[in-house]
Structures are given as C-alpha cells and as structure tokens.
Amino acid sequence: MTLLDFARGPGMQWSLIILIVGILWRVVGTLLLSAEKDYSQARQGGTGPGIRAVFRRFWPHPEFVKPTLFHMVGGYTLHIGLFVVIFLFAPHILWFADLLGLPVWANLPNNIIMLAGALTAASLVAFVLRRMTHPVMRRISGFDDYASNIVTLLPVVTGMLAFAHTPIARYETLLALHLLSVELLFVWIPLSKLAHALFFIPSRYQLGAAFGRRGVKV
C-alpha cells in the first residue's frame, strides 16, 4: 500500500471516525450539562438577546474596533479564505459530494482558489508571528493555540504545493501529505480550540441570553 493509498483509504476513514466521535462527544456532552439555575427575576426573555448576540458579535462595538482591527481583518481573511478554498474548489466539492451523498455544486476557477489559499496561509502565518512577538499575546498563548494555527496551516500549504505540482516531490507524495495533514486536522478539531467551530454559536447565544435576562444591552 502506498502512502497515497493509505491517505485516501484507511487514513481518511479513521480520521473521519475520530472526527465524528469527537464532535458528538463534545457537543452532546456540553449541551447536556445542566445549567446553573438563575434564581433572579428575569428583566426580559433570553431568546431575543441570545439570537441578537449570535449576530452582533460578528463585529466589535465601535470602541473596540481599533484595538482589535488586526484580529478582525486577519480573522475575516482567514475564515473567508478557508471557506472559499474548502467549499468552492472543484476536487474538494467532489469529496464532500461523495462523502455526504450531495449533488455537486458550482466551483470557482483555480486562480481565485489559489489567491484565497495564499491569503489564508498569510493570515495564519501572521497570527503565529504575532503570538510569538506580541508581549501580551505571548503570555496568554499555549500549546493549543500554536498547534491549532499550524494544524490549520498545514493542509493549506500542502494543498497549494500539490496543486502547483511543485517539483520538491512527486505529485502523489504531495497529495498524500495534503490528505494526511487534513486527516490530522480532522483528529485535532474536536480535541482543541478548533472546536470553536462547533461552539461559537451556542456559546454566543448562551451568553447573550444570560445578559438579556439580567437586562444588559447586548
């Protein structure tokens, strides 16, 4: 069995199993945790502010715009870039369609995908460098932060190398490395801060609802 065969077959199969087990474990486990009962009288219902918080927090309050600008721009570049690369590149679409039994959806031309990939990789590198150099960021960054950044960066970089048929290795090897790095990402998602992809909406809602009940403007 070649490295590519392993990456396409058992490697993919097992990493997906771990991903699914991990996601359900964390999501079900967290949602079923009993919340602390709030004995105070609610000033208003929590649902409205909860939903509002989910959307409101896509952009900071005016006074925080300037201090968080780096994170906002970098974060949006990274996330939009990832979305474009993951969901609008033809080979990826085929992968999803095959896995989920969906019809194939429209793809973007490869030069746009490459541009998005380059921006994504650049913003991830910028985040790592900032963590390493910014005095405060450095103190509050742990293994999970660096690892999550790099585990996200690897599939982007290996994917671009494979796509460009970079002569540093044969295409099959680069493709296998790309798949293996994706499989590492699958395993890492539920175990790390990358799980924010699962939790950001419920936790925004939860916090917004709690604030709402206490009469705090969300």
Add this chain to the structure above:
Amino acid sequence: MSTDARLIDIPVISEPAMTLPSMNVEPILHEVRHALRRLLETGETSMIDLRAMPLAPGEEEKIRTRLGTGEVVIQLDAMGPSTLTETAYSGVWWVEHRNPNDVVTGLYIEVAKVPSIVEPDRQDLIDAVARLNDDLENNDDE
C-alpha cells in the same frame, strides 16, 4: 500490417471544439522567430520536435497554416518517404518523416539554411568516391 486499411481512411469526422484555446501555436511561432534570429546572427541551427509537444487537436494544422508554404520542396526516399517543405519564411522548414508504411514517425520544424538530413555524411562521400573509382576502373564500355 497492410497499408490499405489505415485509421485515417475510416470516415469519422471529428469537429474540433470551437472553444479550445490554442496554447501552443503562439509560443511555438515565437520560438521559431528566436531560432531564425540565431540562425542569422550566429549560424546556429535549431529543430523543434512537434511530436514532443502536447498539441491539442487542430493545433498542428494551425501552425502549418500560419507558417505557409515557400518555394522549395525536398523529397527523400530513405526507409520510407520524407517531405521537407520550405515555409513562407526562408530558413524555416516543415520536416515530415514517414516509415515504409507511410505512417508519420517524426514531425519537426527545422530552422536552417538546408535541413541537416539533406547534406550527405562524410563517410558516405568517402564511400561515393571509392565506388565511382571502382566503376571507372572496371567499366570498359567507352
């Protein structure tokens, strides 16, 4: 294999897709231009192997049309026929080699004053002198 039933004789008409981009035509013509300049300035000859290029359907014909036809056509009969045609650009030759079954085995654009294969080899000249000597010495007809 008999030569009377060749693939090309099967009446299948394939229409080249209208939207196919011609990726190779312009670059090859540029290469010819550079080669022609080298021939003029340094005398260096060049050969472009069209069968080593991933040509799209129809591109070979496009290149042939763009180069046009000149005044000289040379025919060879050596292990099958070969046709060496001068293009509309002096010094640029369209070289087509065929095997005894009339199948194209090589297709080149050669940039030279005269295609290299036309010039006789030195050893052949030596042999020729020897043979002619032989003939003149042993033939007493006159």
Add this chain to the structure above:
Amino acid sequence: MTSKKRQDMTIGEALRANGVSRRGFLKFCAATASLMALPPGAATAIAAALEKAKRPSVIWLSFQECTGCTESLTRSHSPSIEGLIFDAISLDYHHTLQAAAGHGAEAAREEAMKEHHGKYILVVDGSIPMKDDGVYSTIAGMTNLAMLKEAAAGAAAIVAVGTCAAYGGLPAADPNPTGAVAVSEIIKDKPIINVSGCPPIPVVITGVLAQFLTFGLPELDDLGRPKAFYGQNIHDRCYRRPFYERGQFAETFDDEGAKKGWCLYKLGCKGPITYNACATTKWNEGTSFPIQSGHGCIGCSEPDFWDMGGFYKALSQGKLGSAEGLAAAAGIGAAIGIGSALLGSSGQKAAKAEIKAKLDKDMEATK
C-alpha cells in the same frame, strides 16, 4: 549478406546489409530521440551508439497475461517491430510470435539461453502466480515461477513489459486469487526495467529496447520505469489542462462541457497521478489518446490501478470503506457525549456540594 555471421554483426552493419541508408537510419534515430524526450539533435548520438551496438538475443516469456502487450508491440511503427526483430535484436523465443510450437519452441528457448548465457535480454509480460506453488499458470508443464527463475539466471537484464509484469496488474487486483506478483518481487539480483501500461504504448516498448541498446541501463524512476519515457505527468502534459485551471469540467460524458472538450477530472480522470507518454506520443500511430478521445485516464501505468477506488470516481473522492462505519462512529460519539455529560453533571453536583460545605465551614469560622 556479408561473410560475418548474422548475430555477430553490429546493428549498423545489420541495417546496412538490409539496404537501410544512413539517412534512413537517422530518421529512425530521430524518432527514437523524440520518444525519449531528447532534443532532436540527439539523433546523431543515438545513431553513433547504435551503429556499434551488438544485436542482443532476446527471450520473451509470457506468463499471466492477456497478450495485449504483444498485440501492442506488434503495432509499434517506429521503430517497427519488423525492423526491430530483424535488424536490432534477435528475438529467439516469443511463444505468440514464433513459428515453432511445442517441444521445438521450448528447445529453442533452452538453446538461446545456453548460447547467450549472461548476455541475453529477458522480456517478461504477465504476472507470476505464487499461491499453491504457482500451479495457476504453467507452460509445457513448467510453472511460470520456475521458468522465470531459470531464465533470469542467465539474463543480462530483465524488461518487465506491461503493468502485470511490472506491478502485478489485473491478476494481482483485490482479492488476488492466484497470489500474483510482479517480476521484481521474485528476481532481486538482476537489473529490472519496468515498462508499465495496460498495455504499454507500442513505441515505448520498442523505444525502451532501443534505449537499452544505445545507452545501456536507463535511469529509472522510483517505480523502476525509464525516466525518459515515464517522466511526464499526464495532467501536466494534458492539452485539457487549461480547463482544469479555469475550473471548467465535464460533469457527464454527454453534457455541454464534454462536447467542448473540458477537463475530465470529475469523471474520474487519474491523469494527475499517472506517468506515461500518452499525452505527447499518443496511440494508434500518433492519432489520439484516451483523454483526447473523451475518456479520463485510468492510470494504467501505475501500481494497483484496478484498486484505486473506481475508474469513474474522481481522484479527490475517498476510498471510504462504508458509510456504516461513519454512522457507527456517530452513535459511539453520541453515547460518549451522553456519558461524559452525566459524569459532568454528577461532577458538577459533587463540586457544588463541596463548595457549599466549604462556604458553610467558613461561615462557622467567621461566627
């Protein structure tokens, strides 16, 4: 014919004796150079080397195969098989092409092996079954395994023609009922040149032989194939590549995209992981190749191409065993989640009780 014995002649002498002129020979060499992806100027070097090369004895053994490789060989137009057999090599045994049959044929093989011991080229097509002592394929009562070992002992080099001989091919496809293996898994002490493909391109088979005669053992890639012929990635050399870049794909074999000649990636083309000369040398005397004819590459020159997950499944689609595995994973995940939540809430209760006890104690103390 000259006074020299035929098999002692160099290729140059043999050609001249057959009335092939120097220009004719140069044409042949130019076609060979083109095939080896050498610059056209290299034809002269090839001519010079071939002039002096001795005509080697070639023994061709066919094992677990479909004769497709031999069919392909006979369609080689440049160098042509007739030319090659009579001028460049001395094909002493090939059980499909030779006139002799039965005991006479086997005697010819044994004689050639004895006479040219240590010098002949052994060409093998087909894989070799290993299960049950190799009984699944025999010739004249002799298993392929025994015949290969015997013939390989005296060979200067082995050329494994076709994906079966090179990597096991179709007979070795899952579940490999006969235990078929490649030549290279049995013979370890001889140079082996893999000429893969199902079948290999006709002129590549003869081209590899010509290359061997001209330059000796060629430079091989990591799968044992001559780089000169297998150095090209189909996807890199494909004329449909621009459509891949633009993201324009045929979705079915008869849609608008297919008619416009768009990229066949979505229809399962394995071009990106396949190395062969199809995109430039092409097939049927240079007429076309699968992608040009509207069908994706099936990767026939690569190991295990039968088991790459389906000819019509795109390369990026996984070779996932079954959806059941993933569904089971979902069930397990949910179960663990519920379990950890229960554990978590009992933990919460315990922690609450602990905090309460501590607070009560503190209250006591302050009183």
